[in-house]
Amino acid sequence: MTKEEALFKYTLRLGDDALIVSQRLSEWCGHGPILEEDIALTNIALDLVGQATVLLEYAAKVEGKDRSADDLAYLRYERDYTNLLLCEQPNGDFGATIVRQFLFSAYQQFMYAALTKSSDEQLAAIAEKSLKEVKYHVKHSAEWVIRLGDGTEESHQRVQASLNDLWRFSQEIFFEDEVNQTLIEAGIITSLEDLRADWEGLVKRVVEEATLTLPETKWQLDGGRKGLHSEHLGYLLAEMQYMQRAYPGMEW
Amino acid sequence: MKEINIEELEKRFQEKIDADIRIEPKDWMPDAYRKTLIRQISQHAHSEIVGMLPEGNWITRAPNLRRKAVLLAKVQDEAGHGLYLYSAAETLGADREETIDDLHSGKAKYSSIFNYPTLTWADMGTIGWLVDGAAIMNQVPLCRCSYGPYARAMVRVCKEESFHQRQGFEIVTKLAQGTPEQKAMAQDSLNRFWWPALMMFGPSDADSQHSEQSMKWKIKRNSNDELRQMFVDVTVPQAELVGLTIPDPDLKWNEEKGSYDFGEINWDEFWQVVSGNGICNKERVEARRKAKENGSWVREAANAYAAKKAQRKAS
Numbered sequence: 001m002t003k004e005e006a007l008f009k010y011t012l013r014l015g016d017d018a019l020i021v022s023q024r025l026s027e028w029c030g031h032g033p034i035l036e037e038d039i040a041l042t043n044i045a046l047d048l049v050g051q052a053t054v055l056l057e058y059a060a061k062v063e064g065k066d067r068s069a070d071d072l073a074y075l076r077y078e079r080d081y082t083n084l085l086l087c088e089q090p091n092g093d094f095g096a097t098i099v100r101q102f103l104f105s106a107y108q109q110f111m112y113a114a115l116t117k118s119s120d121e122q123l124a125a126i127a128e129k130s131l132k133e134v135k136y137h138v139k140h141s142a143e144w145v146i147r148l149g150d151g152t153e154e155s156h157q158r159v160q161a162s163l164n165d166l167w168r169f170s171q172e173i174f175f176e177d178e179v180n181q182t183l184i185e186a187g188i189i190t191s192l193e194d195l196r197a198d199w200e201g202l203v204k205r206v207v208e209e210a211t212l213t214l215p216e217t218k219w220q221l222d223g224g225r226k227g228l229h230s231e232h233l234g235y236l237l238a239e240m241q242y243m244q245r246a247y248p249g250m251e252w
Numbered sequence: 253m254k255e256i257n258i259e260e261l262e263k264r265f266q267e268k269i270d271a272d273i274r275i276e277p278k279d280w281m282p283d284a285y286r287k288t289l290i291r292q293i294s295q296h297a298h299s300e301i302v303g304m305l306p307e308g309n310w311i312t313r314a315p316n317l318r319r320k321a322v323l324l325a326k327v328q329d330e331a332g333h334g335l336y337l338y339s340a341a342e343t344l345g346a347d348r349e350e351t352i353d354d355l356h357s358g359k360a361k362y363s364s365i366f367n368y369p370t371l372t373w374a375d376m377g378t379i380g381w382l383v384d385g386a387a388i389m390n391q392v393p394l395c396r397c398s399y400g401p402y403a404r405a406m407v408r409v410c411k412e413e414s415f416h417q418r419q420g421f422e423i424v425t426k427l428a429q430g431t432p433e434q435k436a437m438a439q440d441s442l443n444r445f446w447w448p449a450l451m452m453f454g455p456s457d458a459d460s461q462h463s464e465q466s467m468k469w470k471i472k473r474n475s476n477d478e479l480r481q482m483f484v485d486v487t488v489p490q491a492e493l494v495g496l497t498i499p500d501p502d503l504k505w506n507e508e509k510g511s512y513d514f515g516e517i518n519w520d521e522f523w524q525v526v527s528g529n530g531i532c533n534k535e536r537v538e539a540r541r542k543a544k545e546n547g548s549w550v551r552e553a554a555n556a557y558a559a560k561k562a563q564r565k566a567s
Contacts, residue, residue: 035334
């Protein structure tokens with residue numbers, strides 16, 4: 001695998017993650033549990049669609065095949081999407097959305113922080129800008145995990161159930177293959193293993209403060225990075241890509 | 253303190269209004285003034301919140317990344333407008349939760365335009381162009397409303413609405429200049445939203461029950477028909493500019509009065525939709541009711557956590 005190929009695939013992964021979570025969060029718009037939270041979730045969705053846009057633009061440029069960010073977002077099929085399985089999981093109740101967000105944003109925070117030091121200037125600049133946004137996402141979602149975990153009996157049970165349910169997707173965050181190896185050797189990224197202690201530390205701290213219990217589940221799922229998804233992604237894309245599929249080649 | 257009778261208070265109040273002095277939350281005001289404002293401001297707040305739904309309907313299907321981001325931002329602005337307006341209503345002693353319950357029970361109204369469905373992407377353009385355009389027409393005079401907190405909220409809201417109107421018109425323009433299919437989509441959307449947009453100004457002056465007193469109190473500055481006429485006069489040239497046809501065979505420039513004549517609004521339809529019989533009334537209120545119901549455990553948890561935290565701090 002050449003360095004360019006790896007850089008394309010890696011940037012695409014980051015872009016896909018941001019885009020798919022953003023798409024999920026935007027389903028909340030108009031339906032949040034309180035108006036302030038409607039605004040907050042939309043805010044995170046907006047930040048993420050912004051990150052997705054710059055990441056996919058860069059991926060398209062690196063690829064050099066005359067595709068645009070929109071082409072990458074709207075004209076790839078299920079098997080070409082390389083987001084984490086966690087990102088595509090349905091919103092569930094507000095607690096499930098918050099747990100998904102917390103696990104994901106915590107990963108993004110440490111990943112972007114490391115990426116700010118990348119020798120690839122463009123990635124470093126994207127990471128720098130995104131990191132500021134993601135710190136707020138982590139703060140916001142962690143506060144809600146704590147509030148819900150240490151709130152009422154019902155909220156505790158609900159959010160614990162969501163954590164148990166989503167935990168099987170959590171370790172995919174650290175999935176590495178030839179793409180990562182190539183870029184690590186080229187000095188563009190660091191190993192995701194280097195983030196593990198920080199990510200686990202933060203998750204543990206928040207889960208403890210929320211009076212929740214980290215699930216014991218040993219079995220973990222992956223596949224997202226290879227385009228092997230859950231059934232949920234197909235429907236998400238069918239909705240998201242509807243206009244581009246129904247009216248090919250038009251400008252909007 | 254010398255006792256002042258109510259007639260005297262009302263007289264002084266009206267003098268302040270006549271002198272264009274703003275009324276602030278702690279000032280004395282007639283009960284009917286307070287009630288009228290609470291009704292109008294909460295109705296306005298509900299319109300912002302319910303208005304998120306028809307556009308929210310297309311966020312997940314927006315045709316490209318830029319449109320998605322802009323639409324998300326726009327709908328988020330509307331949630332923000334809802335917040336300022338509920339707060340303005342609170343300065344008059346209205347309780348936000350009770351106000352929202354009135355929406356859910358059907359007691360409180362919201363702008364009936366939001367009971368029309370958004371069937372195509374073009375509706376995102378038309379809503380921005382016509383619906384936000386009509387809202388601006390209604391709201392610019394409200395920036396000079398006699399009640400301070402409402403007037404100030406409107407100044408902020410109007411700035412954002414004018415951005416919304418422009419983005420809507422930009423979507424429509426893009427479609428009108430696009431393929432024949434896109435142009436047809438824009439025209440179809442205009443056909444569906446034109447009349448409901450004219451209805452947004454409310455019943456004609458002869459049938460408007462709240463208008464006269466509101467004008468005297470300077471809550472309202474222009475009559476429904478005046479504002480409707482202004483809207484038609486501004487919008488017709490915009491449609492011409494992009495080559496779309498206003499769906500009104502009676503629409504004609506009237507040289508003498510220097511404005512457009514236009515056809516009769518279907519008031520039966522207006523009253524039917526206002527009273528709950530539009531195609532989306534049920535879904536709109538249901539969506540809001542469900543959001544509140546599904547969120548109740550979240551709000552309870554937040555309150556319980558805040559109480560625990562306060563207790564821990566105290567002990």
